[in-house]
Structure formats: structure tokens, C-alpha cells
Amino acid sequence: MMSNVDAVFAATNNAELAMNYDKWAATYENDLVGHGGPSEAVAELAKYVASDARILDAGCGTGLVGQLLAEHGYSNLEGLDLSTGMLQQATFKKCYNKLHQQVLGETLDFPDATFDAIIIIGVFVMAHVRSNAFDELLRITKPNGHIIFTLRPEFYDNTDFKSKMDALEKQGHWKFVAVTEPFHGRFKAHPDVNLQVWVYERMFNFK
Numbered sequence: 299m300m301s302n303v304d305a306v307f308a309a310t311n312n313a314e315l316a317m318n319y320d321k322w323a324a325t326y327e328n329d330l331v332g333h334g335g336p337s338e339a340v341a342e343l344a345k346y347v348a349s350d351a352r353i354l355d356a357g358c359g360t361g362l363v364g365q366l367l368a369e370h371g372y373s374n375l376e377g378l379d380l381s382t383g384m385l386q387q388a389t390f391k392k393c394y395n396k397l398h399q400q401v402l403g404e405t406l407d408f409p410d411a412t413f414d415a416i417i418i419i420g421v422f423v424m425a426h427v428r429s430n431a432f433d434e435l436l437r438i439t440k441p442n443g444h445i446i447f448t449l450r451p452e453f454y455d456n457t458d459f460k461s462k463m464d465a466l467e468k469q470g471h472w473k474f475v476a477v478t479e480p481f482h483g484r485f486k487a488h489p490d491v492n493l494q495v496w497v498y499e500r501m502f503n504f505k
């Protein structure tokens with residue numbers, strides 16, 4: 299039988315992806331060994347984002363990132379995910395003021411300039427969430443707010459993420475702030491995966 303992680307990777311559309319994450323939700327954390335990304339990304343976020351910031355954890359899953367943010371003193375937290383099963387697990391963490399069932403890559407149901415920071419960890423994998431998701435994430439980030447996310451180095455090199463990220467900078471929508479050195483992803487099922495944390499700052503040029 300296909301493992302939960304392989305079923306997620308094999309999903310070919312958002313309905314399948316949501317269904318496979320729903321099935322995985324209750325045991326997701328047991329399948330991780332450490333899980334590279336959340337701790338490195340929260341450490342980066344803490345360099346730039348004030349403790350009273352309104353933060354969206356986009357693709358929050360079971361809430362591991364929200365939990366870490368809460369441990370770092372952040373309390374104005376909201377989570378977003380397409381999977382109701384994952385959102386259900388995230389409620390148990392009791393760290394989010396609100397949880398939103400919405401789909402990255404589609405129009406997001408928030409006004410312009412809503413969040414001081416958005417963190418997106420373990421979500422830009424395979425082709426599930428495409429680089430066009432940045433357009434809406436930028437729209438709902440406040441000017442001078444931050445967008446923090448993980449990418450696999452080879453995913454950055456071999457997909458349109460690099461060109462999209464560069465284009466958004468050339469168009470004045472965001473400014474590159476920092477990228478970490480690659481670090482080990484610590485995934486039990488995929489031991490060879492490395493990750494990097496990227497940090498961008500939202501500029502004033504609203505689309």
C-alpha cells in the first residue's frame with residue numbers, strides 16, 4: 299500500500315491533495331523525525347518580525363510552525379490550509395486565533411495588506427502549490443511586512459520559482475532579504491532532501 303507521504307506526492311489536483319492530507323492528518327507528526335524547516339524558518343522570522351505582529355501560517359498543517367512561533371512569544375497567529383483534517387489537528391495546538399480553510403494559488407479571502415508576516419513551510423513541494431501563489435500572498439501582506447518560506451534548492455533551480463521570485467523583485471513587489479545555507483530536511487521518507495529558508499520584504503508597489 300502506498301505510504302501517506304507518497305500518496306500526497308502522487309496527488310494530481312487539489313481535491314486529491316486535500317483528501318490525502320485529510321487521511322494523513324492524525325498520524326502526520328509520527329511520520330516526521332524532527333522535520334527540517336519549522337525551527338530554521340521561525341529562527342529567521344524572529345530576526346525581522348515584531349512579537350505583536352499579525353502572522354499567517356499558510357499551509358499550517360497540524361500546527362507545528364504555529365506552536366514554535368508561540369514558543370518564541372508570538373500570539374497573534376492565524377493558520378490556513380486546504381485540508382480540513384490538518385486544520386482539525388491544528389486546533390489541538392491552541393496557538394491560532396483563527397484557522398482558515400482556503401487554497402493557496404487561488405484568490406485568498408483576506409483584504410489587501412492584512413498580515414505583518416506570512417510563513418509558508420513545507421508547502422512549495424512538488425508542483426502542488428505553484429509560484430503564482432506569491433501574487434495573492436503579496437497582496438495580503440502589509441508594506442514592509444515579511445514573507446518567509448522553505449524551498450528545496452533543486453526545486454528553486456529547476457522550476458519557475460527562481461524566475462518568478464526575480465520577476466517580483468524587478469517589478470518592485472518585494473525585496474530579497476536573506477536565504478539560509480541548505481540544511482538537511484530530516485524527512486524519514488525522503489532522507490536526501492535539503493531545504494533553504496527564504497526571506498522577502500513586501501514593497502509598496504501594490505499590484
Ligand SMILES: C[S@@+](CC[C@H](N)C(=O)[O-])C[C@H]1O[C@@H](n2cnc3c(N)ncnc32)[C@H](O)[C@@H]1O
Nearest residue numbers: 319357358359362379380381384401402419420
Ligand atoms: C508537508 S505539510 C507542512 C505543514 C506545516 N507547514 C509543517 O511545516 O509541518 C503541507 C501542508 O500544506 C497544505 N497544502 C498543500 N497544498 C495547499 C494549498 N494549495 N493550499 C493550502 N494548503 C495547502 C497541506 O494540506 C499540508 O497541511
